[in-house]
Amino acid sequence: MGRCWQHDIARYDDGTIAILFKARANDQIDDHRNFYARYDGKEWNVTYIGKAGKHIYGNEHDYVGLGSLNPDDPTRIYICSAHNPGNDAATPSSKREIWRGTTKDLGATWTWEPVTANSSKDNFRPIVPKWKPGKEAVLWFRGTYETAQKVYSEVVGTFYEYDPPGKVATQPPVNNNKQMQLFNCITGIDQVTMKYQVQSSEQMTVLRIFSLSGKNVATLNKGILKAGVYQTSWNTTSVPSGTYIAQLSNGQTRQQAVFTVQK
Numbered sequence: 001m002g003r004c005w006q007h008d009i010a011r012y013d014d015g016t017i018a019i020l021f022k023a024r025a026n027d028q029i030d031d032h033r034n035f036y037a038r039y040d041g042k043e044w045n046v047t048y049i050g051k052a053g054k055h056i057y058g059n060e061h062d063y064v065g066l067g068s069l070n071p072d073d074p075t076r077i078y079i080c081s082a083h084n085p086g087n088d089a090a091t092p093s094s095k096r097e098i099w100r101g102t103t104k105d106l107g108a109t110w111t112w113e114p115v116t117a118n119s120s121k122d123n124f125r126p127i128v129p130k131w132k133p134g135k136e137a138v139l140w141f142r143g144t145y146e147t148a149q150k151v152y153s154e155v156v157g158t159f160y161e162y163d164p165p166g167k168v169a170t171q172p173p174v175n176n177n178k179q180m181q182l183f184n185c186i187t188g189i190d191q192v193t194m195k196y197q198v199q200s201s202e203q204m205t206v207l208r209i210f211s212l213s214g215k216n217v218a219t220l221n222k223g224i225l226k227a228g229v230y231q232t233s234w235n236t237t238s239v240p241s242g243t244y245i246a247q248l249s250n251g252q253t254r255q256q257a258v259f260t261v262q263k
Contacts, residue, residue, distance in 0.1 A: 073136070
């Protein structure tokens with residue numbers, strides 16, 4: 001491996017330092033690999049994450065779309081890649097997607113899930129601004145990147161609420177988001193897929209789509225669901241391009257995720 005390019009670096013409250021970076025495999029400009037490195041105060045430990053794919057544009061042979069560490073939580077990272085970091089398989093659309101990795105062993109191994117999927121355009125340069133553990137916003141570019149001066153894209157994003165490491169989930173208050181959880185909204189071709197979990201089968205659960213102006217564009221689910229994980233798709237062929245909000249509520253608590261429809 002050679003010609004390393006740093007994606008992101010962070011120092012955490014416990015004194016550890018983490019770096020996301022990429023390197024060329026056998027000095028090949030069309031074969032880049034992503035890595036995670038962690039300094040525990042004594043030594044660096046490096047973990048292979050997966051293929052980063054080809055460089056994005058011709059004149060810069062080492063730019064592959066970058067990645068981001070969560071500056072508040074060392075167990076969560078995001079990368080851009082046209083390959084599934086779990087198995088290095090190419091994405092079905094051949095486009096760059098955003099992936100979230102989580103670790104329970106200080107970065108030695110990672111579990112991956114897609115933030116975007118089946119995209120018609122590249123997703124790249126994810127950024128996680130500082131907030132606080134348990135609350136996370138993720139922003140990235142979606143579009144084309146021809147040169148450092150010619151970027152034809154929009155800025156999109158979403159946000160998550162979750163139990164940070166070391167926090168013990170408790171029963172109610174009213175806002176206890178463990179009663180239900182809206183995991184993500186995956187934007188595909190002519191549809192958006194929302195994955196969510198319901199912990200109790202005793203409450204009415206409603207999944208709605210709103211425009212940024214607050215208009216209720218669609219009600220996708222309304223009823224008493226059994227406890228479990230659900231996946232609902234919304235056909236976007238009849239709605240204009242723009243930013244929308246998926247809202248999951250049960251009368252006591254509410255969760256939202258922001259996504260963009262592009263045509």
